[in-house]
Amino acid sequence: MKMRNAYYLILIFFYFLFNACSPNNVTIDNSLQKYFDDNHVNGTFALFDNGSGQFTVYNLSRYKDSAFLPASTFKIVNSLIGLQTGKITNEKMIIKWDGVKRWNEAWNKDLTMEEAFKLSAVPYYQEVARRIGKDTMQFWLDSLHYGNKKISGTVDTFWLNNSLKVTADEQLGLVKRLYFDQLPFDKRSQAIVKKIMLQENNANYSLSYKTGFAYKEDGKSLAWIVGWLEENKHPYFFALNIEGEHNADLVKMRMNILKGILSQLGFLQGKR
Helix, strand or coil, X not given: XXXXXXXXXXXXXXXXXXXXXXXXXXXXXXXXXXXXXXXXXXXEEEXXXXXXXXXXXXXXXHHHHCXXXXXXXXXXXXXXXXXXXCCCCCCCCEECCCXXXXXXXXXXXXXXXXXXXHHCCHHHHHHHHHHHCHHHHXXXXXXXXXXXXXXXXXXXXXXXXXXXXXXXXXXXXXXXXXXXXXXXXXXXXXXXXXXXXXXXXXXXXXXXXXXXXXXXXXXXXXXXXXXXXXXXXXXXXXXXXXEEECCCCHHHHHHHHHHHHHHHCCCCCCCC
């Protein structure tokens, strides 16, 4: 155990040496493992307190070094590119249903961008990607330095087919830069995406995020939640990544794990 902790501290030192942070800014919280073990999944979680500069991390090596397909979390980037290039005019822009019946009945109708984002409607965003085109999409992936920046196959499947891969660290960095309008898009595009990412808003907190889910080639399932929490006007950025058996209900588990961790860390009560 002592050797493993020493290894993690060495990793932290070199990782944050180049990011204007010190190991004192990082807490490896192994007490969070219970949320993953109780659900029989592997995974990682990280939360960055922008006010104090403190990171709380569980499973640092997976957070920093393991890359996975982004699945529907890529709708954040797809939305930004669509808006920036004018392929999406605003969050109310409708794309007509193509008439193909799909497993999710909520997708089988005309949808606005906002509805498609909330419903995680794959067909809507596949059409957006086709309108953007492969060359333009590649330009923006390169500009963002998003994951491995790889587009293989068709432009409407690369974030689903294990071509594009991204780490949880890169996901957290993306949403943090989006929150502060630091991405290479105009402020209007970033403002619209931030608006549609808002999922919960009450007297104690607001929670903005995008989920993702995919079946992996190895027979496992993968799920994401990336975004930010605001309490008393202070933002906290997070990335959650879990991996479990093919038949496990990761869609339900990911939110239970997120809410459980946030509650343990003292959030969701409006007291932070």
